[in-house]
Amino acid sequence: MRNVRSIAGLLRDERGSAAVEFSVVVPIMLTLFFGVVEFSSGIAVDRKVTLVARTLSDLTSQSSCVTQTDLDGFLATGKAIMAPYSTTPLVSTVSQVYVDDNLDAKVKWSKGSAPRGNDSTVSIPAGLKVKGTYLIMAEVEYLYVPVGIGYVMKANINLKEQTYTRPRQSASVVFKTSSCA
Numbered sequence: 001m002r003n004v005r006s007i008a009g010l011l012r013d014e015r016g017s018a019a020v021e022f023s024v025v026v027p028i029m030l031t032l033f034f035g036v037v038e039f040s041s042g043i044a045v046d047r048k049v050t051l052v053a054r055t056l057s058d059l060t061s062q063s064s065c066v067t068q069t070d071l072d073g074f075l076a077t078g079k080a081i082m083a084p085y086s087t088t089p090l091v092s093t094v095s096q097v098y099v100d101d102n103l104d105a106k107v108k109w110s111k112g113s114a115p116r117g118n119d120s121t122v123s124i125p126a127g128l129k130v131k132g133t134y135l136i137m138a139e140v141e142y143l144y145v146p147v148g149i150g151y152v153m154k155a156n157i158n159l160k161e162q163t164y165t166r167p168r169q170s171a172s173v174v175f176k177t178s179s180c181a
Contacts, residue, residue: 038146045085046159049142052078053161056094056138064170065180071111078140089143096173097122097137097164103129109175114139128164134172138163 059074060066071094079087093112097105105124110116128135144157167173174180 041147042144042157045082045142045144048082048085049140049159050161050163052081052090052092053138053140053163055081056092056140057136057163057165060094060096060138060173061136061165061167062169063173063180064167065174065176067176067178067180068111070180071175075112082142089145091141093139095122095137095139096175097124097135098172099124099129099131099133099135101131103131105129105135108134108172111175112139114141124164134167135164136167136173 056074056078059077060071063070074094075092078092079090082090091113093110093114093116095110095116096108098108099105105122107116107118107120107122109118116122122137124135124137138161140161142159144159146156
């Protein structure tokens, strides 16, 4: 009978229940917290990748002629946009594309981290295929590594963006090895 009373007393005793509840809830809350931090950081980096692509195509399309120095400056601006994130995984390329009479898009010049070959064919959206026109195409890739060392998001994410703009000052943007005069 005494053992039954002891067991019944233990079942009614609520001391320490808060500690047990805390130990169950804390891991769940910490996982949610770190997941939100990693997810938010990933969205911020993705947004910056989009901004870099838009900036590269926009700056290039505002010129009628560019040199390697000009493009180096545009690419440096793209790297500055990525702050405070690392620019090491950033791969950015600016190309001029010509749409020929067959509606094939051919690269006329390409500069950056991963330049395309001259006269190589690229795929562009159908709405941009206008015979005899030029486009500035900016391509940006970034390998996002989660900040929390993969506690919640275990895989790296390859972010990509392509942006197209039409030249503004002339029919095409000429690339020159020497100065534009």
